[in-house]
Amino acid sequence: MTEPLSRDDVAHVAKLARLRLTEDELVRYTEQLGKILVHAQDLSSLDLHGVAPTAHPFGLVNVVRPDEVRASLDPAPVLAQAPDVEDGRFAVPRIVGEAP
């Protein structure tokens, strides 16, 4: 069986997931994730054409709430839990790049 994922794949995925890996970790995770994905290949061989995917176990629909205001949190204790705060706002270092 071919290697299901490469070192570069793992590096790319780590970047997407905002994780930094050491060289050792990169090697180890490539091997471990590979093993798991090889096991998962028993799924890819199945013919599941025409089978609908299940995202939810039960088919509940239209679960909504009335448009009624509920009390918000007191901002002070919420901000007190944050790593960095300025001027009633959550502070973060320089943002590089715009949101999509």
Next chain:
Amino acid sequence: MMLPNGWEMVVGLEVHTELKTKTKLFCGCANEFGSAPNSQVCPICLGLPGSMPVLNERAVELAMAIGFALNCTIQDSTFHRKNYFYPDMPKDYQVSQYDLPINARGYLDLPDGSRVSIERAHMEEDTGKTTHLGTSGRIHGADRSLVDYNRSGVPLVEIVSGPDIRNPQQARDYVAELRSILVAIGASDGRMEEGSLRVDANVSVHKPDTPFGTRCEIKNLNSLRSLTRAIEYEALRQIDVLEDGGSIRQETRHWDEDRGETSTLRVKEEAEDYRYFREPDLVDLAPDQAWKDRVLAGLPKLPAQRRRDLEALLTNPTDAQRDGVTTVVDLDLDLYVEGVAQAHGDVALAVARAANELAAANEKLANLSVANFVTTVAMEQSGQLSATQAKTVLGELLEKGGDPASVAKAKGFEQLSTDSLSATVGELITANPDEWQRFKDGDDKLAQFFIGLVMKATKGQANGKAVIAELQSRR
């Protein structure tokens, strides 16, 4: 506008509108603009661990109303997570509709008769608001940013048009029409400057009968003026690049209103990998016919129909009158004009007064009843008030309320007596013998000259029609 050398522009618009609900899309925090930072947050809209979303029924109904108004198919829909890390997005994913939006395949007819297709109009949540600290106030060069999550989770509907728009004016008309529909159905307050209506434009150029060119997406178009300027600038920029033998790369560009130009924001080197998947914390939406019917039944008459109905009250409306009707509908002044029509008054005059005097004091309309407007227009029409006086009376009514007759009296707008008018006209003829001779010789334009003098002499109290009658009788 005409593009040089036979180029044609192709524009598609993505309009995000905040919905006018009492609460956010997935939590009970107030959906209000301008509160103290982070005062409208809870575990859900802050994305705290363990919190879960529950969909706002009213937001769904407003989204459906938008679908109906845009002639869309309202279909069973699902919610997905769009995964990307960004500090204004508390969960680091946005809950949005992806392959199954609530509204699909509609269209919007513009006043000029053109039709723009709507690909979809789907629900999603808004982000928090970031303030960039540093010299420029913009993201580049900022050392630090501050996030306020009051806007986080505010319901949005994203309306995506087909690539059907061919010039900046059409883009403007599309957004203006869309905006008045959204306001009319109560889905949005339509305030572009507050960001409750936001427009992104996808612009490309090509020669007719060739495939579409590579498009660039322009962000930050927060007024109709920015929209038309940015589209025009961007199309010309692309043509310059192409005519110089270059090629357009797909990118997101920022519109700088002060400089009047677009600049590169982000190059789409590789397709973004948002890892969309069904939001497991929400169930599907499958509105039954009864629910859809209820929403449809609650839909008011749309602006296009309202304009048609008002224009039908005018005989052979001029362009200026049509513009007046558009203003009347945009500002929801239909009832005033309809009141005049019902009283068999002068509808054209009513449109003019509504589109000007009432439009200028839109926020004070509570002081002016339809009946008082009808009376004022009738007084002007009968010559009891001059145009200037009628405008003054309307201004006073809007400012302080009251009834037209008392206001006119208090202002001293009594009709000049026929004798007094006659005397004034006689004095002015004596003082301007040359002009009077020319008028007598048949130069009708000079009637305006004398009306002007009479108005000046009577401080606007004279009635133009009465002056003309007096002049004619002496001719």
Next chain:
Amino acid sequence: MKSALEIAAAVRGGQSALVAVEESLTAIRARNEELNVFLYVDEDGARAAAARIDEQVRRGEDPGLLAGVPIALKDNLCTTGIPTTCSSKILEGWKPPYNATVVDRLVAQGAISMGKTNLDEFAMGSSTENSAFGPTRNPLDPARVPGGSSGGSAAAVASNMTPVSLGSDTGGSIRQPAALCGLVGVKPTYGLVSRYGLIAFASSLDQIGPFAQSVSDAALLLEVIAGHDPLDSTSLPEPTPSLLAHVADGVAGKRIGLVRELVDGADEDVVRAVNKAVETLKDAGATIVELSIPELHLGLSAYYLIAPAEASSNLARFDGVRFGNRVDGEDVTAMMEATRTAGFGAEVKRRIMLGTYALSAGYFDAYYGQALKVRTRMIEAFATAYQQVDMIIGATTPSVAFEFGSKTNDPMAMYLNDVFTIPTNLAGEAAISVPFGTGEANLPIGVQLLGPGRSEARLFAAARVLEIADGRA
């Protein structure tokens, strides 16, 4: 320690709630250092709650079905003002501003939270070895694991620190530790218990459920926490089923399926216990039907794509911006990377990466998309089985409690521990693990009873038959 039912009856009858609380605190002091069960003991809060309940009784009010019952909460349940860590460094020191719905329901019925118990970080694991705050030891043999991920909550009950506790079960995280610690553990029907305030691992699979020494206590606790919650969109709308009232219903006339795939590959002692349980149920009047559900073999693969995929998204919010720990960086991306790299343990990173990969462009259809279709197959296969039988019996785990470190180097070996429990989560159905007999080293064995959605009452009745036969009540 007395059962929850006995304590509640005594307190409602006028005995001070402090008696059970002090007894619990004494048991915690005796062994918590050795076993590492509680990450946080709310001594003052528990005493204050006991005093309030005593006051209620004095005023003639009924403090509720769990009056004065000490309970341990898995530390992935949010508790207002009380540290909630998910056994992760990234959340160390965080105090939620709100309670999970289950916590509110417990308090409303007079239960007293003794504190928060250890787990595999973010509930990812089967041994509680993945905790950032050290492993929990199995009270029955401290050289062995208690199972996981709800190892702390299982150990709390197994060591008599509390009569009952709450855990969460995403792929077996209640039933497996219940089996390994000799307890009753329940994975309720998906949507029966509100997930609001449960820090999500895999949202479409997670359910909160009880640990108890007895079937009756488990039924009582589930009855208290179950029921519709408007704060959880996936919460079932039907009223809470009556459970405790049906515990003694027995299995006469019931058809029970012995499913080969839920026994195959288990150790001999485990297979023996399941066979003996089958005989016991037959003697009690049930008809046994031997079944094969080949789709169950696909469960593990589907689970190890679906759960990490959802987890990769659920755990994105741990970014150092709004709560929890931050490690600084020169820009916001660097800060988020440094925070997550330092804050998450190896297993969590492994699953986040696996899930990110399974969802990423180009692989979605082959992995995540395919797994969701397998899930459909699994549901259909169970439905077919339930046309023939009222419930299914099998093993909970392939073996009794294993020793520390024996599976930590090979993730796949660890994952195989959940092979019998995972299918229930994928199908969103109900299952109970009940202790039945002992195996290697005289350690307990868990037998698993599975049923369709909302079949808990039926499963409790069967479990009760086994409990009596096992001499436990």
